[in-house]
Amino acid sequence: MPAKVDPEDAVKRLVAAIDEDRLWRRHLEIATFGETGRGGVNRQALSKAETEAKQAFLRWATAADYETGTDAIGNIFVRRAGAEPGAAPVVAGSHLDSQPTGGNFDGVYGVLAALEVLDAASGIGLGTKRGLEAVVWMNEEGARFQPSTMGSSVFAGEFPLAAALASQDRSGVTVEDALRAQMTVLDVEQVVPFGAPMAAYLEAHIEQGPILEATQKTIGVVTGIQGLRWFQIDVRGEEGHAGTTPHLGRRDAMAAAANMVTALQRLMRDESDRVRFTVGRFEVSPNSPNTIPGHVLFTIDFRHPGAETLRRLGDQVEAVCHDHAGGCDITVRQTIETPPATFDTAISDQIRAAAARQGLPNMDILSGATHDAKYMTGLCPTGMIFVPCEGGRSHTEIESATSGDLVAGARVLAEVMVRLACA
Amino acid sequence: MPAKVDPEDAVKRLVAAIDEDRLWRRHLEIATFGETGRGGVNRQALSKAETEAKQAFLRWATAADYETGTDAIGNIFVRRAGAEPGAAPVVAGSHLDSQPTGGNFDGVYGVLAALEVLDAASGIGLGTKRGLEAVVWMNEEGARFQPSTMGSSVFAGEFPLAAALASQDRSGVTVEDALRAQMTVLDVEQVVPFGAPMAAYLEAHIEQGPILEATQKTIGVVTGIQGLRWFQIDVRGEEGHAGTTPHLGRRDAMAAAANMVTALQRLMRDESDRVRFTVGRFEVSPNSPNTIPGHVLFTIDFRHPGAETLRRLGDQVEAVCHDHAGGCDITVRQTIETPPATFDTAISDQIRAAAARQGLPNMDILSGATHDAKYMTGLCPTGMIFVPCEGGRSHTEIESATSGDLVAGARVLAEVMVRLACA
Numbered sequence: 137m138p139a140k141v142d143p144e145d146a147v148k149r150l151v152a153a154i155d156e157d158r159l160w161r162r163h164l165e166i167a168t169f170g171e172t173g174r175g176g177v178n179r180q181a182l183s184k185a186e187t188e189a190k191q192a193f194l195r196w197a198t199a200a201d202y203e204t205g206t207d208a209i210g211n212i213f214v215r216r217a218g219a220e221p222g223a224a225p226v227v228a229g230s231h232l233d234s235q236p237t238g239g240n241f242d243g244v245y246g247v248l249a250a251l252e253v254l255d256a257a258s259g260i261g262l263g264t265k266r267g268l269e270a271v272v273w274m275n276e277e278g279a280r281f282q283p284s285t286m287g288s289s290v291f292a293g294e295f296p297l298a299a300a301l302a303s304q305d306r307s308g309v310t311v312e313d314a315l316r317a318q319m320t321v322l323d324v325e326q327v328v329p330f331g332a333p334m335a336a337y338l339e340a341h342i343e344q345g346p347i348l349e350a351t352q353k354t355i356g357v358v359t360g361i362q363g364l365r366w367f368q369i370d371v372r373g374e375e376g377h378a379g380t381t382p383h384l385g386r387r388d389a390m391a392a393a394a395n396m397v398t399a400l401q402r403l404m405r406d407e408s409d410r411v412r413f414t415v416g417r418f419e420v421s422p423n424s425p426n427t428i429p430g431h432v433l434f435t436i437d438f439r440h441p442g443a444e445t446l447r448r449l450g451d452q453v454e455a456v457c458h459d460h461a462g463g464c465d466i467t468v469r470q471t472i473e474t475p476p477a478t479f480d481t482a483i484s485d486q487i488r489a490a491a492a493r494q495g496l497p498n499m500d501i502l503s504g505a506t507h508d509a510k511y512m513t514g515l516c517p518t519g520m521i522f523v524p525c526e527g528g529r530s531h532t533e534i535e536s537a538t539s540g541d542l543v544a545g546a547r548v549l550a551e552v553m554v555r556l557a558c559a
Numbered sequence: 560m561p562a563k564v565d566p567e568d569a570v571k572r573l574v575a576a577i578d579e580d581r582l583w584r585r586h587l588e589i590a591t592f593g594e595t596g597r598g599g600v601n602r603q604a605l606s607k608a609e610t611e612a613k614q615a616f617l618r619w620a621t622a623a624d625y626e627t628g629t630d631a632i633g634n635i636f637v638r639r640a641g642a643e644p645g646a647a648p649v650v651a652g653s654h655l656d657s658q659p660t661g662g663n664f665d666g667v668y669g670v671l672a673a674l675e676v677l678d679a680a681s682g683i684g685l686g687t688k689r690g691l692e693a694v695v696w697m698n699e700e701g702a703r704f705q706p707s708t709m710g711s712s713v714f715a716g717e718f719p720l721a722a723a724l725a726s727q728d729r730s731g732v733t734v735e736d737a738l739r740a741q742m743t744v745l746d747v748e749q750v751v752p753f754g755a756p757m758a759a760y761l762e763a764h765i766e767q768g769p770i771l772e773a774t775q776k777t778i779g780v781v782t783g784i785q786g787l788r789w790f791q792i793d794v795r796g797e798e799g800h801a802g803t804t805p806h807l808g809r810r811d812a813m814a815a816a817a818n819m820v821t822a823l824q825r826l827m828r829d830e831s832d833r834v835r836f837t838v839g840r841f842e843v844s845p846n847s848p849n850t851i852p853g854h855v856l857f858t859i860d861f862r863h864p865g866a867e868t869l870r871r872l873g874d875q876v877e878a879v880c881h882d883h884a885g886g887c888d889i890t891v892r893q894t895i896e897t898p899p900a901t902f903d904t905a906i907s908d909q910i911r912a913a914a915a916r917q918g919l920p921n922m923d924i925l926s927g928a929t930h931d932a933k934y935m936t937g938l939c940p941t942g943m944i945f946v947p948c949e950g951g952r953s954h955t956e957i958e959s960a961t962s963g964d965l966v967a968g969a970r971v972l973a974e975v976m977v978r979l980a981c982a
Binding site for chain 2 (some may be wrong): 235236237242277278279282284343344345346362364366374375376377378379380381382383384385388390391393394395397398401406409411412413414415416417418419420421422423424425426427428429430435437439503504505506528529530531532533
C-alpha cells in the first residue's frame with residue numbers, strides 16, 4: 137500500500153504526466169473505425185465499427201491491467217483501483233457511437249480524456265484513495281436506436297431496460313440482438329449493477345457550439361444542460377395519381393407535413409435565439425415522383441434552458457400540426473421529455489478553479505446538447521468540461537478540434553479527478 | 560388466304576368473342592407478380608416481378624402462335640399476322656410495370672385488353688388485312704428509373720436511347736444492366752426497329768380519376784393528355800447539432816425545403832382545380848432526429864391541359880424556391896417537359912361511335928395522366944379508351960375496377976381495331 141499522498145503534489149505530477157501525443161494518436165485510431173472517407177465517421181451504436189472502437193478501448197485498458205466490466209445494457213467500465221476497496225470511484229467518460237455522418241471528437245474525446253487520466257496516473261505510479269474509472273456509455277446518439285442517451289438513462293434507472301432492449305432500428309434489428317452480437321465479440325464480463333455507486337461523475341466534451349471559440353476561451357465550465365422534448369408526428373393521407381387526382385379530393389401527406397413544418401418554424405421563432413427547433417428525420421412513402429404521398433413520418437427535436445418555455449411551446453406542437461392536417465389523420469407522440477438539468481456547484485467550482493490554476497481562459501456555459509452526464513446528476517455530484525470546436529460545428533463530418541484544446545481539457549479533468557479521488 | 564371479310568360481320572363476331580372470364584383471370588394472374596400482400600403490387604420496371612409478368616404475357620402469345628419481338632429499349636411486341644404482309648399493323652397496348660405501391664389495373668389492363676382482341680380474333684378464325692399487335696412498353700411509371708414513359712419515348716425518337724440506358728436507380732443499377740438481365744430470361748428476339756410503322760395505335764386504360772364513375776359513364780373517349788413538367792430541387796445547407804447550433808447560424812436544408820413546398824402550394828392554388836401539383840419524392844440527409852439536415856432533394860410533378868398555364872406557373876418554380884432558400888445553395892432542374900397532346904379526331908370518332916353502337920354510356924374526357932400513347936401521336940393516328948376505376952384511385956394498392964367495365968372497354972377496343980385492320 138502506497139504512503140499517504142499529498143494532493144497538491146499529486147495534482148502537479150498527474151497534470152504534467154498527461155500525454156498530448158498519446159491522446160491525439162488515440163483520437164486518430166478511433167477515427168479509423170467507421171471512417172467515411174470524407175473526414176468523418178459513421179459509427180452508429182452497436183454497429184461493427186462501434187464494436188471495433190470498443191475493442192481498441194478495451195485493448196488499451198487491458199494492457200494497463202485495469203479491471204473491466206459491463207452492465208446489462210452494454211455500458212463499459214474500466215477501473216484503476218484505489219487504495220480503499222470499499223470507496224466509491226471517481227468516474228469520467230462519454231460515448232464512442234456517432235451520428236450517421238458524424239465527426240471524430242463528439243463522445244470520443246470524453247472517453248479518451250478519462251482513459252488518459254488513468255494512464256497518466258499509472259505512468260507516475262500514483263496511488264489514490266478512490267478508484268479512477270473510465271466509462272463508455274452505450275448509444276448516446278440515438279441515431280440508429282431511439283431514444284438517445286440510452287445506456288446512461290437505463291443505468292440511472294430513468295429509462296426501463298426492457299424498453300431499451302426492445303427498441304428497433306429501421307431494419308427491425310432490436311437493441312437486444314445487436315447488443316448480444318457485440319458482447320460475443322468484446323472480452324468483458326457483465327459484473328456491474330445498474331446505479332453502481334460513484335463518488336462523482338465528470339464528462340469532457342467538445343462544446344458543439346460556437347461560444348468558446350468566439351470568446352477565445354479554452355475551457356467551458358458547464359453549469360447545466362437545457363431541457364429537451366422529442367416528438368414523432370405520423371401523417372396518414374391517401375396515395376393517388378399525381379396527374380389525375382383533383383386537389384379537392386386529395387389527402388396529401390407530404391403537402392400537409394410541409395405546411396406543419398413551416399407553421400412550427402413560425403411557432404418556434406424567437407428573437408433571443410435561445411429556442412432550438414429541428415426537424416431532423418422526415419420519411420415519405422411511397423416516395424415516388426408521380427404518386428401523391430400517402431404517409432409521412434417526421435421528428436421534432438425541441439430544446440430550451442427554461443422549463444416554462446419548454447412546456448408552453450412544446451404543448452402547442454400537437455395543435456399546430458392538427459391545424460395543418462389537410463384532411464390527413466395525424467398522431468403526435470412525445471417520445472422524450474427531459475427537464476433542464478443543473479450540475480453540482482461544488483464540481484463546477486473545482487473545474488473553474490483547476491482551469492484558473494492552470495492558467496486557462498475559461499467561462500461558465502450552458503450545454504445545448506444533452507449528454508450522458510445529465511443522467512448522473514441524480515446519482516452523484518456531476519459536472520462537465522467543454523473545449524472549443526471549430527466553427528461550433530458538430531454532428532457533421534467536418535467537426536474539428538485542436539490537440540492543444542483537447543489536452544488542456546484533459547489536464548483540467550485530471551486535476552479535478554485526482555482531488556476528488558484523494559478526498 | 561381467307562376470303563374478303565365483311566367488316567360489319569367481323570365486328571359483330573369479334574365483339575361477341577371477347578371473353579370476360581379470360582380477361583379477368585389474366586388480371587388476377589398478373590397481380591400475383593410482385594404482390595405486396597396488401598391488395599396491390601410492387602412491380603417496378605425491369606425488376607424480377609416485372610420480368611415474371613412479361614414471361615406470362617409471352618407464354619400466352621406463344622401458345623397462340625403469335626410472332627414476338629423486342630427493340631433495343633425492351634418494348635415487347637406480339638403480332639397476329641394479317642393477310643397483307645407489307646401493311647402496317649394496328650397496334651394496342653400499355654405497360655406491366657407499377658409504382659412501388661401500385662394497383663392491379665394501371666397499365667396491365669391496356670396490355671391484356673390488346674391481347675384479348677388478338678385471342679378473340681384467333682378464337683373465331685378471323686382474317687384481317689392488317690396485322691393486330693399487342694405491345695408492352697418498357698418503364699412507363701418512371702418510379703425506379705427516370706424519366707417515365709421511357710420505352711415509348713425512345714421508340715418514338717423523342718428521348719435518346721443512350722440517355723435511357725444510362726439512367727440509374729437509387730442503388731446505381733443502370734437501365735442497360737437491368738435490361739440485359741431481363742433479356743437473358745425472356746425468350747424474345749431483338750428484331751423490331753424504333754419507329755416501326757403502325758397504321759394506328761390505341762390504348763385502353765383505367766381513368767385514374769373520378770369523372771367516369773361520378774357521371775356513371777362506362778367509356779371515356781380520350782381527346783388528349785394534359786401537359787407535364789417535372790422538376791428536381793436540390794437544397795444544400797450545412798449539417799449541425801440540433802441542440803447547440805443557434806438558429807441565426809443555421810443553413811437548415813429541411814426547414815428551407817418545407818418552406819419551399821408550402822410556398823409552391825400557394826403558387827399552384829387554383830380555383831378551378833385544374834392544376835395538378837405534387838411533391839412525391841422528398842429525401843432528407845442524414846435523416847437523424849438530432850442533426851440539422853444538410854441536404855434535401857425533392858421532386859415536383861406539375862400538370863395542366865393549357866400550354867400557357869404550364870409555362871406561366873412552371874417558370875415561377877425556380878424563383879419561389881430561391882425566395883425560401885434560407886441561406887442554402889439550391890439548384891432547380893427541369894427533368895421533363897412535355898406539352899399537352901391532342902389525339903387524332905378520326906380515332907376518337909371511331910371510339911365514340913363503337914361505344915354508342917354497343918349501347919355503352921360514354922363521354923369525351925381529357926387524360927390527367929401521361930401515357931405511352933402520347934408518344935405515338937407523332938407516329939400514327941392515336942387514341943385512348945378509358946374505363947372507370949373505384950373512387951378515381953390509382954397509383955395505390957387499393958386501386959380497383961370491375962370486370963364488367965374492363966370487358967366493355969375491351970369490346971370497344973376490339974371494334975375499333977378490327978375496323979382499322981380491315982381498312
